Amino acid sequence: MGTLRANSIFRRGNGAIRLICVSSLCFLAGMAFQANHTHAQPVEAATGHLYQLMVYHAQPGKAPALKSIFQEVSRLQAKHGLRAVGYWVPQDDSPAWKDTFVYLVVHWDRPSAEANWKALHADPAFHPYREAAAALIQQKDGDFQVDEVYMRPTDYSQAK
Secondary structure, three states, X not given: OHHHHHHHXXXXXXXXXXXXXXXXXXXXXXXHHHHHHOOOOOOOOOOOOEEEEEEEEEOOOOHHHHHHHHHHHHHHHHHOOOEEEEEEOOOOOOOOOOOEEEEEEEEOOHXXXXXXXXXXXXXXXXXXXXXXXXXXXXXXXXXXXXXXXXXXXXOOOOOO
């Protein structure tokens, strides 16, 4: 009975239903064609890159101000070849991470990293940002509390 009803709808000349059916068929055919002719490629960093992780420990309650300074200084970093992968703030208020600001930079190699940092620090436009940030970062025995590590991807890492 369902088949008879469907046939009778098409015979009556119901153009809207015919249009929907034909459109749906064309859409499905297009999706099938696209699925067979496109292949997603995973995004990976180039082999041999060096990553630098920086964790800044801000004075209590000063992480938002530090984040704001880095938002502005990020343009200068890019100008001097310091390619930030991203900047992060903690999602929760756990005591160990509450007042931290984290970012990750990718370099071609250690010598280029050192040259790029040197160029940034020599840029007169950077000095006001550095001074403003210095007041926001915790210090211990005169040293800023910044955890820094250069890293290379493992052989099985997606970021090579």
